[in-house]
Amino acid sequence: MQVLEGVSEFAAVAETSSFTVAGKRLGISTAQVSRQVSALEHRLGTKLFYRTTRKVSMTEAGQLYYQQCRRALDELEEAERAVTNLQLTPRGLLRLTAPVTYGEGTIAPILNDYLSRYPDVEAQLHLTNQMVDLVADGYDLAIRLGKLEDSTLMARRLTSRTFYVCASPDYLARHGEPHALSELDQHRCLLGTQDTWRFQEQGRARSVRVKGRLRCNSGWALVDAALKGMGLIQLPDYYVKDYIEAGELVSLLEPYQEREDGIWGVYPHNRHLSPKVSFFLDHLTAALKG
Structure with missing residues (x-):
């Protein structure tokens, strides 16, 4: 598909500021990266990079193109992961945290149903009203209520409360x-x-x-x-x-009455969620909507 030719090479150079490093990341030669990027520039009719012997930097057109391409590449990766996950079975230890009352009354029963469906998954559910550090404390997922403050985490809106x-x-x-x-x-x-x-x-x-x-x-x-x-x-x-x-x-x-307040599933910034987490998020969303 011609529209995608050179896009991965372009994004790799944009993210590493180096044709050589981009080639190593992609497992191809520097010359091949250069040829693909040059062909892409020719197709677009504009320069995407300023090249000198010491430095590679994006042009204004390159910056705009990268912002759009990165979103498209992320979505393609997500699509591949979604198809791959269809072939996978969730397994391993799922560590999650939730507020005490909402966790006891709502999250725990849904988690128990999930464990019954996927016997290869183990779970640790920690109920606390304190804000925990997911990365430092090793949690896969947190259930949070209301307005979100931590922009370094990814979030999925599960449902709402009134x-x-x-x-x-x-x-x-x-x-x-x-x-x-x-x-x-x-x-x-x-x-x-x-x-x-x-x-x-x-x-x-x-x-x-x-x-x-x-x-x-x-x-x-x-x-x-x-x-x-x-x-x-x-x-x-x-x-x-x-x-x-x-x-x-x-x-x-x-x-x-205040308009509906969000209830969120929050997880560390990582596009490649393991099946045990992604399947639980899907299970949780469906159960709460049901």
Whole structure:
């Protein structure tokens, strides 16, 4: 396919700034690299490199072409890996970490199903609410909630979560229902680790400071307090959805609900994921969507 001729050689020179090193990387002669790059330049009608006896550097056209080519080559590599993985069976030790509550209730059962399907895989699941260093601590994968901060890692969006403000029918019968964010200061709010709750108003994110008698770093303890009529809570759907559907809690302030928050699979920057990780990511995505 002529459109691809010389592209791998060009990318190798662009990344090594050397025709000789590029040839060694590709397992071909320096002369062959030079011929392929020259033919590519002739086909494109422009110079891609400035060449001197001491240095090789990209022209402006070369830089633009490299950015596009690198993405295309990455996608080709991914396509080859995907086809190859069809012939492979996941095996080996899978080390992953997840937040405690979400890990216990959601990730662990999915992992157990995955292990049942692929008997050659072993797993270590570490549940913690602390941010671990995947590379330094040797993890293959982390499940992270909300906004991502570490741009050095690769991430796949698995699903999303929604935060609900809710209270028991008994509490609302005694204290009334808030209909605006400004009314929250008139209510007893059950606090987690933060003094503010998250909302969206007129398309913009908004934080509202709340107060109350109880503060606890356990979501389930706050759910129990809300069920007992002690106040309002704001928690993700996996804490409260079943209680709302059963009528034991009432969802409040829904027009101000923050748009869906991401749940991510995060892994070290490596395009060539092993089958044990890539298959688990696919399994996890399908299970969460299902």
